[in-house]
Amino acid sequence: MTTPARRQYLQIKGQYPETLLLYQVGDFYETFDEDARIAARELQIVLTARRYGEELVPLAGIPLHALDNYVGKLVARGYRVAICDQTSEASNKGIVERAVTRILTAGTLSEPNLLPARQNNYLAAIARGHGQTGLAAVDVSTGEFSVTWFSPEEMPAALDAELQRLAPAECLVAEAQQARMQWPAETMTVTPCPAHFFAVEAAQQRLCDLFQARSLEAYGCARVPQAISAAGAVVAYLEKMNARLLALLTGLRSYSAASYMVLDAHTQRNLDLLQGARSGMLQGSLLSVLDRTITPMGARFLRRALTRPLLDLNQLHARQESIEELYESPALRSRFSMALQRLGDMERIAGRVRQGTAVPREVLGLREYLQVMPHIAELLRGCDATLLNELAGSLDACPEVSALIGQALARGGGEDEQEGDGHLIRAGFHVELDELIASIRDSRRWMLALEASERARTGINKLKVGFNKVFGYYIEVSNARLDMVPADYMRKQTLTNAERFITPEMKEHEARILSAEERIDELERSIYVDVLRQLSVYYERVMRTAAALALLDMLLSLAEVAAHQGYTRPQLDQSGALEITGGRHPVVEWTLDGDSFIPNDTRLAPLEDKEDAKSPRIVLLTGPNMAGKSTYLRQVALIVLLAQIGSFVPARRARIGLVDRIFTRVGAEDDIASGKSTFMVEMEETATILHHATRHSLIILDEIGRGTSTYDGLAIARSVVEYLHNTVGARTFFATHYHELAVLAAELAHLSVSTMETRDEGEGKILFLHRVVPGSLGRSYGIHVARLAGMPATVVKRADEILKRLEHEREQLQALLAPERGNGYHTGNAVYRREHSAESRSNYAWQSAEGCAVGQILAEQDDACADLLDEIDVYAITPMDALNLLFVMQKQRKEARKISVIEEHDHA
DSSP states (O other): OOOHHHHHHHHHHHHOTTSEEEEEETTEEEEEHHHHHHHHHHHTOOOEEEEETTEEEEEEEEEGGGHHHHHHHHHHTTOOEEEEEEOSOOBTTBOOOEEEEEEEOTTSOOOGGGSOTTSOOOEEEEEEETTEEEEEEEETTTTEEEEEEEOGGGTTHHHHHHHHHHOOSEEEEETTTGGGOOOOTTTOEEEEEOGGGTOHHHHHHHHHHHHTOSOSGGGTOTTOHHHHHHHHHHHHHHHHHOGGGGGGOOOOEEOOGGGBOEEOHHHHHHTTSSSOTTTOSSTTSHHHHHOOOSSHHHHHHHHHHHTSOBOOHHHHHHHHHHHHHHHHOHHHHHHHHHHHTTOOOHHHHHHHHHHTOOOHHHHHHHHHHHTTHHHHHHHHHTOOSHHHHHHHHHOOOOHHHHHHHHHHBOTTTTTSSOSSTTOSBOTTSOHHHHHHHHHTHHHHHHHHHHHHHHHHHHOOTTOEEEEETTTEEEEEEEGGGGGGOOTTOEEEEEOSSEEEEEOHHHHHHHHHHHHHHHHHHHHHHHHHHHHHHHHHTTHHHHHHHHHHHHHHHHHHHHHHHHHHHTOBOOEEESSOOEEEEEEOOHHHHHHHTTSOOOOEEEEEOOSSOSSOTTOOSEEEEEOOTTSSHHHHHHHHHHHHHHHTTTOOBSSSEEEEEOOSEEEEEOSOOOBGGGTBOHHHHHHHHHHHHHHHOOTTOEEEEEOSSTTSOHHHHHHHHHHHHHHIIIIIOOEEEEEOSOGGGGGGGGTOTTEEEEEEEEEEOSTTOEEEEEEEEESOOSOOOHHHHHHHTTOOHHHHHHHHHHHHHHHHHHHHHHHHHOSSOOSEEOTTSSOEEOOOSHHHHHHHTTOOHHHHHHHHHHHHOTTHHHHHHHHOOTTTOOHHHHHHHHHHHHHHHHHHHHHHHHHHHHHO
16 A cells, blocks of 8 residues: 555656656655666765565665756756755654755756756757747846847758757757757757747737737847747747746847857868867867956856957957057056956856846855955946956946945855854844844853853763764763763763763753744845845846957956967958968967977958959968978968957958858768768768858868869869869869869969978978978878888888889879970879969860870871870879870861761862
8 A cells, every 4th residue: 555655756757757856854865766766876875775565665865965966967867857845844743744845957057066057057049940940048047048049041050050059958849840950969958848849929919928028029030930949949848948047037138149150060160160170178179278268257258259250350359459459568567367267157157146046155255255345346437448447347346236235135045154153144234133142142142151161060081072963052061970970961872882861940941942943034024035036136137248348358468368378469341351470370389398390371351452463362372291381271261260250360460351151061870870971071061061161261172182082082172173263263272183274373463372392301201391382292191101100110111112012103194295385284293384374374174284285196106096095094193184094085086087978078
């Protein structure tokens, strides 16, 4: 037969079947049945069992004080945890009343111990329908609530980019849509929700009720049903999980991703913005170099800024001006740093005050932080930069908050040594409380003096007066002195080596103290809750102050890095130019830790460069493996990105025309789950770039066409370069091992060819100089890199033998193809001469000097084609030589036909 306690548990569990229910039993949270087996497995705690009537029930428990630690582990593993608390005191009249007070999920955590301090913890929701897609995101620890939307043309790339940027801990989707969408499950929990969460009309009403507004016009999404649907689903979910969190949502911000430089998901990963590609951690990322922030809110602001570079020149110049002033004054940076070091996480503390969950230590800390505001504001008003002056006006010391906290709470907040005999509420704040405390003050003093007076009266020198929660006050006497105990002592508790007693007078004082203290505790809790309610009125003012401090902290961090690393202020404009002198890779330079980084220059012409019709917009970069091509490409992209968050850049000088998007196609990845090969993924990413890039974009392509046959790859790579040059016109850096593409410099006016300089020191030793120089290098030195990688010596030796044979056969072929060289490109070296007339460039087509020479030879010898074919090793010929040969053979065939027709005509 089931017991009443068991029935109560089963009833509550039945209401939350998809959660792990932590059920308070005294000083423990217990789990039962299958929940207990899961908890024991995941938390590595003991699985026991207990009999409830005739039923033996599995159970596993954790102490109340360790709740955050254990819950954090469960939530991190994707579980939803329902906290069921006792809501009444234990008594002999029946079972204790219990209720679920909150449900914790990955996206609804607000407890400080469960959150990463230096990054946001987002809950997102995605709504699809009628062609558009809405994305809402909220951080319940700070109250940040925003929504955006995407057209069908922008999907899925734009959604993927925003999800990559936000990195939500949890994402809500309609149950019917879950199966049709792919999710990065390794980075976020996907939670299917009922369709009514996303119903547009209900969602709109939910939002209007929350903001106490008649419409959503003021929030910028009134005419976007999918945005309303996504934001409304967030509110519905929070209502179900923990309604107290809704108090933080005081507004909704609508934004367009196009308002910022767009960084797709691949680019964010390829540039290692927030985490190193190999480690998956902060180390090796751009953020690890830039983050010298002091406050948690400053750290979160910097993370957001890195993934949302600006497009507004005025905002960028304002940030640059501020950083420059801080950069030039180490003393000013020091004063700001010392002031910020006195601050804590004002955003999250304000949020917990708003929810009514802040502990006294946090509230007292908030008062201390606000008292620093006048000093920081004074420093800001002394600055020349306009933005810093404006931040001074945004700092609100909220004197009402400081005054209320100072009047209400005793120092220490009831946790350490405190004023007012250890009470939480300061004396003089509440009349009834003061009277209660006064009523037992004499009894407390009597208890404090009792030990000394009883020792004197009884002669028992080691007599002790103590207190515990179970037995109350007592007098303890060791067994060795029991014969000295007075007759008025009444036995209370027996210990192994002592006895505990109480006296009638002591019992009277105890009753008075305990009765009053119970009422004092209850009253103090009530007063504290009311104090939090009064403080929550100032939530938005505190949050505006915290936002200003976050921006100041980021600017200070960027100035500190610039001063330490020798960065300079770039010139920003709308010209489309990209001119960098002495550019350096910020992350690689940082990891060298004092070793010198070899800088490189970059020059891409403005969009309208009337002085130089041949000015480059595309750099074709060749060179060996390990020579630094990828580093150089990423270096350019990172310098541009840094400039567009307002930062100084690692270069001697830089002029940067604003970039609307940065695209990168780097590395080899497959998508086996979707049935896509490495090459298919490469082609899809390249296609996305070609479809979405504009003249104002920056494109980084590192090896296109390497995942298929040589001819296919070369043809695709060349076609992509031509399309970028002739149609897109974007600033492009194209790294390749297809050295044959260097011939394009003769045909494409805005393409230049560069290579990574090397020095062959003989005996198989190659020195990589890591310098970008004009021209092309006809070798990739792959065998040298294989040797460096530790390839078995026999494999390296055999590869070297094969390479020498192939190169020898190619030299023989080239000797047949080109007994004499004219204008054009000399295959295999870095010497290039370009025909200057537009007519000669257009006629160049696929011909080269070699092709022309072969044409002359074949024209003079009718059987030269057959002889030449006998000499060719098809495994050694390069794709470009093969194409040249085919061109000449085809041309010779046409010439032969013409001669035949003429001869026939003359004969007739």
